[in-house]
Amino acid sequence: MIRTCQELQALQNSLLNQRDPNKQYVRVCVGTGCRARGSLDVLETFKEEIRKQSLEIKVESKQTGCHGFCERGPVVVIGPKEIFYQQVKATDVNEIVSKTLLNGEFVDRLLYQDSTTGQKVQHEHEVPFYKMQTRRILANNGRIDPTNILDYIAVGGYQALAKAISNMSQEEIINAVEKSGLRGLGGGGFPTGRKWRTCREASGDIKFVIGNGDEGDPGAFSDRSLMEANPHSILEGMIIGAYAIGANQGFLYVRAEYPLALKHLQIAIDQAKEYGFLGKNILNYGFDFDIKIVRGGGAFVCGESSALVASIEGRMGEPRAKYIHTVERGLWNKPTNLNNVKTWACIPLIVNNGADWYAKTGTGKSKGTAVFSLVGKVNNTGLIEVPMGTPLKQIIYDVGGGVPEGKKIKAVQTGGPSGGCIPEELLDLPVDFDKLTEAGSMMGSGGMIVMDENTCMVDVARYFLDFLQYESCGKCVPCREGIKRMLEILTGITEGRGRGEDLGLLQELAEMIKDFSLCGLGQTSPNTVLSTLRYFGEEYQAHVKEKRCPAGVCRSLIEYTILEDKCTGCGACLKLCPQQAIQGEQKKLHVIDPTKCIRCGICRDSCPFIAITVR
Amino acid sequence: MDAEQKSVELNLEYGKIDAIIGSYSGEKSALIAILQEIENLYGYLPTWALKYVSKKLEIPMIQVYGVASFYDAFHLTPRGKHLIRVCLGTACYLRGSSRVLEAIENELGIKDGETTGNLKFTIQSVRCLGACALAPVMVIGESYFDKMTPTRAGKVLKQIQGKKEDD
Ligand SMILES: Cc1cc2nc3c(=O)[nH]c(=O)nc-3n(C[C@H](O)[C@H](O)[C@H](O)COP(=O)(O)O)c2cc1C
Ligand code: SF4
Ligand code: FES
Numbered sequence: 001m002i003r004t005c006q007e008l009q010a011l012q013n014s015l016l017n018q019r020d021p022n023k024q025y026v027r028v029c030v031g032t033g034c035r036a037r038g039s040l041d042v043l044e045t046f047k048e049e050i051r052k053q054s055l056e057i058k059v060e061s062k063q064t065g066c067h068g069f070c071e072r073g074p075v076v077v078i079g080p081k082e083i084f085y086q087q088v089k090a091t092d093v094n095e096i097v098s099k100t101l102l103n104g105e106f107v108d109r110l111l112y113q114d115s116t117t118g119q120k121v122q123h124e125h126e127v128p129f130y131k132m133q134t135r136r137i138l139a140n141n142g143r144i145d146p147t148n149i150l151d152y153i154a155v156g157g158y159q160a161l162a163k164a165i166s167n168m169s170q171e172e173i174i175n176a177v178e179k180s181g182l183r184g185l186g187g188g189g190f191p192t193g194r195k196w197r198t199c200r201e202a203s204g205d206i207k208f209v210i211g212n213g214d215e216g217d218p219g220a221f222s223d224r225s226l227m228e229a230n231p232h233s234i235l236e237g238m239i240i241g242a243y244a245i246g247a248n249q250g251f252l253y254v255r256a257e258y259p260l261a262l263k264h265l266q267i268a269i270d271q272a273k274e275y276g277f278l279g280k281n282i283l284n285y286g287f288d289f290d291i292k293i294v295r296g297g298g299a300f301v302c303g304e305s306s307a308l309v310a311s312i313e314g315r316m317g318e319p320r321a322k323y324i325h326t327v328e329r330g331l332w333n334k335p336t337n338l339n340n341v342k343t344w345a346c347i348p349l350i351v352n353n354g355a356d357w358y359a360k361t362g363t364g365k366s367k368g369t370a371v372f373s374l375v376g377k378v379n380n381t382g383l384i385e386v387p388m389g390t391p392l393k394q395i396i397y398d399v400g401g402g403v404p405e406g407k408k409i410k411a412v413q414t415g416g417p418s419g420g421c422i423p424e425e426l427l428d429l430p431v432d433f434d435k436l437t438e439a440g441s442m443m444g445s446g447g448m449i450v451m452d453e454n455t456c457m458v459d460v461a462r463y464f465l466d467f468l469q470y471e472s473c474g475k476c477v478p479c480r481e482g483i484k485r486m487l488e489i490l491t492g493i494t495e496g497r498g499r500g501e502d503l504g505l506l507q508e509l510a511e512m513i514k515d516f517s518l519c520g521l522g523q524t525s526p527n528t529v530l531s532t533l534r535y536f537g538e539e540y541q542a543h544v545k546e547k548r549c550p551a552g553v554c555r556s557l558i559e560y561t562i563l564e565d566k567c568t569g570c571g572a573c574l575k576l577c578p579q580q581a582i583q584g585e586q587k588k589l590h591v592i593d594p595t596k597c598i599r600c601g602i603c604r605d606s607c608p609f610i611a612i613t614v615r
Numbered sequence: 616m617d618a619e620q621k622s623v624e625l626n627l628e629y630g631k632i633d634a635i636i637g638s639y640s641g642e643k644s645a646l647i648a649i650l651q652e653i654e655n656l657y658g659y660l661p662t663w664a665l666k667y668v669s670k671k672l673e674i675p676m677i678q679v680y681g682v683a684s685f686y687d688a689f690h691l692t693p694r695g696k697h698l699i700r701v702c703l704g705t706a707c708y709l710r711g712s713s714r715v716l717e718a719i720e721n722e723l724g725i726k727d728g729e730t731t732g733n734l735k736f737t738i739q740s741v742r743c744l745g746a747c748a749l750a751p752v753m754v755i756g757e758s759y760f761d762k763m764t765p766t767r768a769g770k771v772l773k774q775i776q777g778k779k780e781d782d
Pocket of ligand 3 (some may be wrong): 080
């Protein structure tokens with residue numbers, strides 16, 4: 001139990017003294033991505049091998065959260081030199097122990113190979129994926145064991161809380177957050193300091209703070225990673241915020257699809273209680289605060305503030321009209337301050353380093369860093385953090401390593417279902433809240449999806465509308481009915497039933513839904529359609545007028561054919577075709593009967609000679 | 616005798632639900648958490664359980680039912696022993712996960728959201744499991760399968776079906 005700020009400092013000092021900076025260590029990522037590929041096995045094997053060879057005193061092995069480079073998982077880092085091994089299997093462990101740990105040699109085949117230079121890279125910080133990033137919110141992901149509070153304390157954890165509670169008035173904390181220019185990282189980019197002030201000044205004795213870890217954007221996983229890898233940074237931010245605002249109870253609303261995040265957060269809360277950072281009379285300053293986890297029910301709309309509040313109260317997650325703000329009347333009608341979990345994790349950084357330090361990075365009205373889940377048709381899929389204002393091109397090529405198979409990039413989608421598509425011509429765009437909005441997209445909660453020439457933009461628009469149509473809570477007509485009608489039109493276009501007037505109708509419906517929907521889900525729902533109409537009008541025209549899908553995606557408009565000069569007559573496709581649509585004798589050219597073909601694409605996946613194409 | 620046994624069994628089940636409600640001190644706002652635990656216990660939400668919760672928490676059945684049908688986490692019919700989740704999140708969709716789903720639907724002869732007659736398999740599409748770097752992702756039970764193609768999905772499924780014949 002830590003009772004005072006001095007005790008916390010003493011604990012950190014003693015932890016640092018105990019730790020030998022030259023001691024060897026093995027860090028194995030056990031985040032969702034690496035775990036799915038067997039990293040738990042890798043960790044267990046390391047532990048066993050180290051025990052067998054009696055290396056426990058020399059080598060420390062531990063689990064960490066997501067390093068971000070999920071594409072290359074399971075990721076293992078060997079210290080103190082930070083040797084970076086990727087795609088490690090349990091069967092590689094023996095060799096790593098005998099070569100690297102015992103003899104200081106590299107295991108060449110597990111090193112990362114730079115795709116542009118062909119060079120092998122030995123250390124984590126030299127991997128281009130990391131080199132080009134500015135990791136602040138994610139700084140300690142991959143360095144600390146998320147289930148061990150002492151690891152967090154050793155890297156300076158809870159010092160911001162100590163500083164805020166002992167040295168700063170509540171007013172000063174809010175001033176610092178305001179001055180830092182921090183804007184919410186959950187979607188809207190609302191100035192965090194201003195929100196806190198409104199909540200602090202709202203009338204009422206009982207107030208609440210909430211951490212939004214619902215991460216509904218399909219294709220984003222930054223919140224998950226942070227919750228899994230560094231849960232205490234979120235808790236520390238919430239405790240400071242609650243202290244400044246005057247709240248004694250907090251909630252963390254977490255997606256049920258994130259079992260590991262839920263587990264790590266609960267462990268973190270229990271440990272924070274045990275150490276006295278949560279509970280009564282925190283650090284002896286007479287401040288009481290507790291945090292409860294609420295597991296989401298799997299509804300996208302519950303990420304919206306008023307729906308989220310309804311869900312915590314145990315009701316259906318339907319939004320309410322915005323004229324009542326949750327900062328004034330939120331949970332059980334009490335003033336409630338809701339922030340995204342990444343926003344909360346920025347608070348200790350600002351308190352520790354000062355508002356000026358935070359504001360030094362970024363652009364005019366977007367300060368600090370932005371975190372993105374970089375996914376889709378990009379070589380280095382993973383979690384990244386870059387200064388606000390970094391050009392899109394730099395993110396995709398320098399950090400992301402470009403598009404696979406030398407294909408051409410077509411567009412980048414940000415902001416999830418509420419966002420839009422930015423075309424290749426605009427890739428020089430500096431990424432910040434306002435520039436993205438100007439381009440017809442938005443920052444959102446950090447999804448960044450790269451699309452190449454094989455992505456059909458009409459189909460992408462249809463995809464997001466389909467998602468939103470399903471997720472609309474149905475409370476108001478423009479959203480419930482409007483999205484459905486737009487989806488019908490778009491489905492028609494992708495199925496070859498597009499009519500000349502459709503594009504005009506889409507535009508008209510989009511404007512109506514935008515203006516008359518009750519909550520953000522409806523209001524932003526037409527964004528993908530509008531942005532693709534704006535930048536990819538020709539592709540829509542090809543579908544409508546020529547009944548042609550240039551990207552070769554829309555099933556009703558394409559045909560699979562076998563290339564004569566490539567087919568060897570191996571028969572692989574013939575066996576797998578579920579429709580028996582393929583004919584041909586062994587070692588002779590095969591052909592697909594278009595009338596039987598359902599365009600499932602199984603033949604193309606299975607052809608070893610890449611002899612099957614789409615027209 | 617039969618009726619008696621049935622009522623004993625039902626009492627036993629009610630007891631389990633009492634325990635869940637008790638662990639939340641009978642708080643009305645814990646409705647969702649309570650239903651989540653019941654769903655975990657039975658794999659779905661039996662109607663008798665919803666009625667019992669409604670009575671115990673003194674929340675009208677229409678509200679309990681509303682919550683149960685609003686959230687994707689809840690199901691009102693029994694689900695298969697093996698839950699097959701196919702991700703249709705953006706990253707997975709762009710890399711062809713809808714074709715993976717289709718292959719599994721064809722293989723099992725049921726549609727997304729349905730359960731096979733023998734209660735062995737349920738197919739459930741999901742929108743992002745947060746493992747987008749592994750796209751397209753399929754999860755069976757707790758096991759993740761990454762970079763799926765329709766062909767690979769078919770093979771994985773056949774393997775599981777093969778194994779299950781034995782037990
Ligand atoms: C339909 C909808 C879904 C949302 N989903 C999320 C979400 O998953 N996570 C999140 O942090 N914010 C989400 N938001 C934004 C929240 O309403 C809220 O603005 C945000 O959590 C505030 O935190 P911030 O100021 O730190 O960004 C969503 C908004 C809407 C309208
Ligand atoms: S805009 Fe859509 S999601 Fe929002 S309240 Fe209306 S129907 Fe519900
Ligand atoms: S889109 Fe499938 S896991 Fe995220």
